[in-house]
Amino acid sequence: MAALTGKVAWVTGAGSGIGQAAAIALAKEGATVVLTGRRKGPLDQTAAMIKKAGGKSEVKAGDLMKAAVVTRIAKGIEKAYGRCDILVNNAGLNILERKWSQLTPASAETVIDGNLASAFYCVTAVLPMMRKRKDGVLIHTSSMAGRYPSILSGAAYSAAKHGVVAMSHTINMEECVNGIRSCAVCPGEVATPILDKRPVPITKAERARMAQSEDVGDLIRYIACLPAHVVINEVMINPTWNRGYVAALQRAKS
Template sequence: MGALQGRIAWVTGAGSGIGQAAAIALAREGATVVLTGRRKEPLQQTAATIKDDGGKAVVRPGDLMKASVVGRIATDIEKAFGRLDILVNNAGLNITERSWRQLKPEGIDLVIEGNLSSAFYCATAVLPMMRRQKGGVLIHTASMAGRVVSPLSGTAYTAAKHAVVAMSHSLNMEECVNGIRSCVVCPGEVATPILDKRPVPVSKEDRAKMVQSEDCGDLIRYVACLPPHVCINEVHITPTWNRGYVAALQQAHVGAGKK
């Protein structure tokens, strides 16, 4: 019997990447997983993988950038199951026009709403359930862009992910008295479809060296399986072959050669 037998988990952005991997990992531990994302077909594919593996999954598509949609899905979860034990706040997006020279209001709105507003909407929607049951864990996918400012991820994405980190810590400050825990996961480069939005393409060779979606999914599973008295506030997961470190080393060697 899995450690999450009888638990209910809601995973957003569950149609691909980290969300899909997390949903599969949680289901293997026995959780019934509610899958949400904007597109129904990828969610159905995730659900089919879970069910083929003997797990339980329910598809609830929706645009999480709309608070009314988030509220409706949370209400559906409460009506169907009477509780929610785990929220994996994973939905997110980025754009190719990332620099200040390129940013336009519609791009800013899309990134902030897709990464930050949606996370707030989901958290506020599930907290009443978790308060009533005196327990629950919220796991948010942020990014190392939420800790380090660099041009790579873009200004809007970096600002949004910094805010997600702050959001998670503030949840622990207020909700610890209700037995509710919040963990923010800050991945470095992960080989997910979001890389396709990079202004500079990433090679297959580099993607193979990155953290994989399944690595993050297993980390999320681990956090979800911890006993109620344990809270991992924040965790970083990065590739061993860290392209930022490698570039800095190469630059240092070039500089040393000029002396």
Template sequence: MAALSGKIAWITGAGSGIGEAAALSLAEHGAEVILTGRRAAPLEDVAARIKAKGGTAHVQPADMMVASAVQAIGSFIAEKFGRLDILVNNAGLNIQPRRWAVLTPEGVDELVRGNLNSAFYAVTVALPLMRPQKDGVLIHTASMAGRNISMLSGAGYTAAKHGVVAMSHTINMEEGINGIRSCAVLPGEVATPILDKRPNPVSAEERARMVQSEDVGDLIRYVAMLPKHVTINEVWITPTHNRSYVAALNQKL
């Protein structure tokens, strides 16, 4: 029997990148997955690949920045399954005008709603489903920008991801007594479509040396499969060829 057989997993931002990789990995190991993202077509493609390999997937499109839409997904999960074992809280975004000189109130709203509000909304849906079963794991895609301050990711994204990391730790503080575990996954540079939003283009050669979506998906699967008495509170995953380290080495001291 597959290690995650009988487990219900909800993945947000599941249509591409890390969310897609996590959904495929969890389904491969037996989980029944709910796929959420803003666009139905990519979700349907991921679901089709899961089903082609004998897995079970349910497409539930939603804009995670809209609280009522997130609550509707929660109602679907509660009515169809009556439980939730794994949340991969992965939806997120960045924008190109990210420096203070060009950042607008509208950009701030998009960054905070897309990275922090959306993560909180998903948790408020997941916890009521997990508490009665005294079990469950929440895995949040944060970022190295959630621990380190740099100009690369921009002020809004950096602040929001710091919020996601703090949120995850507070879940463990309150919900560990209910058998619920929360893990903040902090990737460094990952070759995902979000790189297309960088103000400066990233070459194919540079992307090839980065962490790949499948690497993070496999890490998420590992965390999801840990025994109930184990919590990984926070984990970093970065490229061996770390461009920030290389840049520091090349500086003249």
């Protein structure tokens, strides 16, 4: 029997990249996966991939930056399944104009709501279901920018992803007595569509050297399959050819 048979997982940002890879990996482990994102088309594609692999999923599209939408989707999950065992808080975004000299209140709101507020809404929506069962795993895609402020990622993105890490740790501080575990996953550069929002374009060769969505998806699967008496509070995953390290080595030689 697969490790997650009978479990229900809610994966946000499931239409592409890390979210899609995680959803497929969890479904292969036997979980029924609820797929959420703003665009239904990509979610349907993920659902088709899960079906082809022999897994089960359901598409529930919606804008997670709206608290009422999150509440509606969570209530639908509880009504349909009576439980939510795993939350993969993966929805996120960034913008091209990310310097302080370019940011506006509206653009900052977009990045902070897309990466932090939406994650908070999902956590508060699923915790009551998890408390009832005295069990549950929450896995949040933060970033290396959530540990080390990054001009490359931008002020708003760095701040929001730092907030995701803090959110995850406080969940463990309060909910450990309820058997609930929370993990902040902090990837470095991953070859996902969000790279298209970089101010400096990333080449195909550079993307090939990065961590891939499937690498992070498999890490999320591993975390979700851990026994209930242990938690990975936080974990980093990076490409071996770390462009930041390589640039530092080149500067040291010059």
